Amino acid sequence: MTIVFYSAPLSSASPVASALAELGVPHEVVSFDLAKKDHERPEYRRLNPNAKVPTLVVDGTPMFEALAIQIWLGDRFGVARGLWPAFDDATRMQALAWCSWAYVSYGGILGRLQYSSSERVDSALHNEAQAKLASRQLQELLAILDAHLEQHGNILGGDFSLADLCVASVIGYSTWVGVSIADHTHVRRWLDRFQARESYQTVMHAAQARFPAEGAA
Ligand SMILES: N[C@@H](CCC(=O)N[C@@H](CS)C(=O)NCC(=O)O)C(=O)O
Structure with a gap:
């Protein structure tokens, strides 16, 4: 191949x-x-x-x-x-759900935050109310992820998987553009573990x- x-x-x-x-x-x-x-x-x-x-x-x-x-x-x-879970493994449903959650749900709101407040976007398009709303919604999603990680340790439970890599990449990018994960201890520790990996x-x-x-x- x-x-x-x-x-x-x-x-x-x-x-x-x-x-x-x-x-x-x-x-x-x-x-x-x-x-x-x-x-x-x-x-x-x-x-x-x-x-x-x-x-x-x-x-x-x-x-x-x-x-x-x-x-x-x-x-x-x-x-x-x-x-990564096999096709007939029930955790594959969780893998697809969380990866889509990161890219589509979290990523969609992150895009709204960036378009309404980023220095890289024409300030004529900025909208403070929209930025505030998006920031609050991201914190709500981070709280959901934090509770999941508190209970399961990793996205699929058990050891590190590509689902962790997928979700952590989006969360890590969001911290790089200024989203705070300070209030989410389990997210912080899990992201640190991912970012310490050799890959x-x-x-x-x-x-x-x-x-x-x-x-x-
Ligand atoms: N949703 C796409 C986004 C791809 C994307 O926006 N890539 C950017 C780099 S982060 C790019 O290639 N930009 C080049 C350009 O727009 O000229 C994906 O996840 O693959």
Whole structure:
């Protein structure tokens, strides 16, 4: 099997890079500097019409969206390595639920927070009331995650899994853009454990070596 991973440092591709490292799956990396706009070229758009990273090309077949790629990697390689539940394992339902929760529910509100208050967004589009509402809603979701981790330790209970990687990547990114997890002790400890893993450290060190001025996502 030939796998080509189109990536960029400190981006939506980072969780996929961590998952590939965690799984030890051999692959080739094409790393874009997004500022140079190589990802907008027609040959890349043929693989990913959105002209965004990540894209994973498996034996010539392209796949986009970080969440979908992580689930596919879990199904294809994670089950055999004990890092993802098998198709007929009941915890797979929890894995899909929590990964979707992170990317769709939490990620959707995080996007609303960023569009209504981020320095990277035109201030004419800022909306203080919307930002406050989104911040409060994120804290409510973090409290739900905290209670789950207090009871189960990890997302699926038991040992670390790719579901932890998937959810922790989104929560970690949110802390990087300013969301506080100070009130959520179990989230904090669980995120610290994830960010201490070799897979995460390797990806972050590689990114910081390329863009030393940037922080960690
Ligand atoms: N929902 C997509 C988001 C992909 C995305 O927004 N990628 C950004 C990097 S974080 C990108 O490629 N931006 C390039 C651009 O918009 O020109 C996913 O999770 O794969």
